[in-house]
Amino acid sequence: MTVILAEAGVNHNGRLDLALALVDAAADAGADIVKFQTFKASALVTASAKKAHYQTETTGGSNTQYEMLKALELDLGAHRAIVERCRERRIEFLSTPFDAGSLDLLVRDLGVKRLKIGSGDMNNAPHVLAIARTGADIILSTGMATVDEIEEALGGIAFGFSGRD
Numbered sequence: 001m002t003v004i005l006a007e008a009g010v011n012h013n014g015r016l017d018l019a020l021a022l023v024d025a026a027a028d029a030g031a032d033i034v035k036f037q038t039f040k041a042s043a044l045v046t047a048s049a050k051k052a053h054y055q056t057e058t059t060g061g062s063n064t065q066y067e068m069l070k071a072l073e074l075d076l077g078a079h080r081a082i083v084e085r086c087r088e089r090r091i092e093f094l095s096t097p098f099d100a101g102s103l104d105l106l107v108r109d110l111g112v113k114r115l116k117i118g119s120g121d122m123n124n125a126p127h128v129l130a131i132a133r134t135g136a137d138i139i140l141s142t143g144m145a146t147v148d149e150i151e152e153a154l155g156g157i158a159f160g161f162s163g164r165d
Contacts, residue, residue, distance in 0.1 A: 005094070005139075006031035010072040019074065020085050027089035034086065035094040035116060038079065038106055041069035043099035076109055083110055094139070096121075100130060107134045119143025122153045132160020 006026035012019035019036070026034040047066045074082070079095075086093040096116045097103040106112040114137040121127050122145055131138060138157060142150050 003033060004031045005033040005035055008034050008036050010037050012036075012072075012074070014071045014073060016074070016078045016081055019078065019082050023082060023085045023089055023091065023093075027091045031091060033092040033094045035096065036074070036082065037072075037098065037118075038095040038102040039069070039073065039098035040101055041066050041073060043101060044069060076105060079105065079110055097131070100127075103130060103134065107136060113137060114139065117141060117153070119145065123149055125152075125156050128153055128156040129160045132157040135161070 006022075006029065008019065008022040008026065012022055023034050045066045048064060083093045092114070093110075093112065094114055094116055095102075095106055095112065096118045097106050098118070098121070103115075106115065115131055115134070116139040117128060117131055119141040120143070122140060122142060140150075140153060140157070142153075145153075
């Protein structure tokens, strides 16, 4: 079976109206799943963290990486509205959690049953383990990983699934 996943990511620019429009566009295009990113800037970077060179080139240099990420956050209310729109449009909501609080928001507050681990986190063993321990289905993005790195991530997932209550 083929499943079409539409990548919304942070292309909503922190605006709920754009996030809902992305859900509509994905549903109208016939996608099965629309995937967002869930994070708290304060859990990822310090307030004074500078942007990477490519970020400065694409977004300018007037703010810090923290300020840039903070502007892209969606709160619990926005997530609930997006999940509801997904239900209305009969498209699955999916998100990549980037920190423990965001993982809790997705699983405990929203009841998400499938999560995606981004390729940048596939070798973050504590995060992979925490995601696996939720019991949610997992999509593992491997990016440019080696076979050894993929095997290690899969081992962490298997260990997490086996250690659940």
